[in-house]
Amino acid sequence: MSSLKQMYVKEMESPLGLLSIVASERGVCQIHFGEINKAQVTAKLSKAGIRPQWIHLDENEDLDICGQLREYFNGLRVEFDADIDLIGTPFQLKVWKELQNIGYGKTKSYKDIAQAIGAPKAVRAVGGANNQNPLPILIPCHRVIGSNGAMVGYGGGLTKKQLLLGLEGALKISS
Structure with a gap:
């Protein structure tokens, strides 16, 4: 019901x-x-x-x-303090919580996240949870990159990911 x-x-x-x-x-x-x-x-x-x-x-x-x-x-806030109401599987919630530990202007790999949640072999599952993140920007899935430093996957598209990382100073965008 x-x-x-x-x-x-x-x-x-x-x-x-x-x-x-x-x-x-x-x-x-x-x-x-x-x-x-x-x-x-x-x-x-x-x-x-x-x-x-x-x-x-x-x-x-x-x-x-x-x-x-x-x-x-506008570059005046580096973290959010809004109340959130997340709906997801226990695994997704664990991944999304870990994503919130990636600091402004920093990046981590999918492998780093998998290791941090105690599931080092679950790199693909971490990618899947990242893809299902219902709160992009607030839960900073844009800060997750490939192990080789490559820009990979983002629900909003790589251009948006690059813009967000550039805004945070984590990515130097050439003019």
Whole structure:
């Protein structure tokens, strides 16, 4: 049986383009690059026993995380302190928690993350959890790179990953 849960949606412009942010009463649940695909999000939430009641915030309403993201993009914030409401498997939650330990302007490899969570052979599974991260930027999956230092995979595309790493000074972008 699924429970009805109010889900607030706020769209904001960023240097990465449009961001769609989804939050519950407990905290930020998801950040999407571009417009939100409600059918896809509803299907994912229903697997977790949640039936969303969508509430769109207008231009005069904001979520606390929007201000924090603006500060981040303007170079005024290096970490986030918003409440989050994560939905994932125990393994995903473990990976996402470890991603939060990667400092601003730093990078780690998928192998580093696998070792840090005590599953050194689970490098591909770490990549899969990274790919399913519902809170890009807040849970900094953009800071995960290949063991050889190569830019690999990012849900928002490598251009966005490069922009975020460049913003943080972890990647020198030639002009």
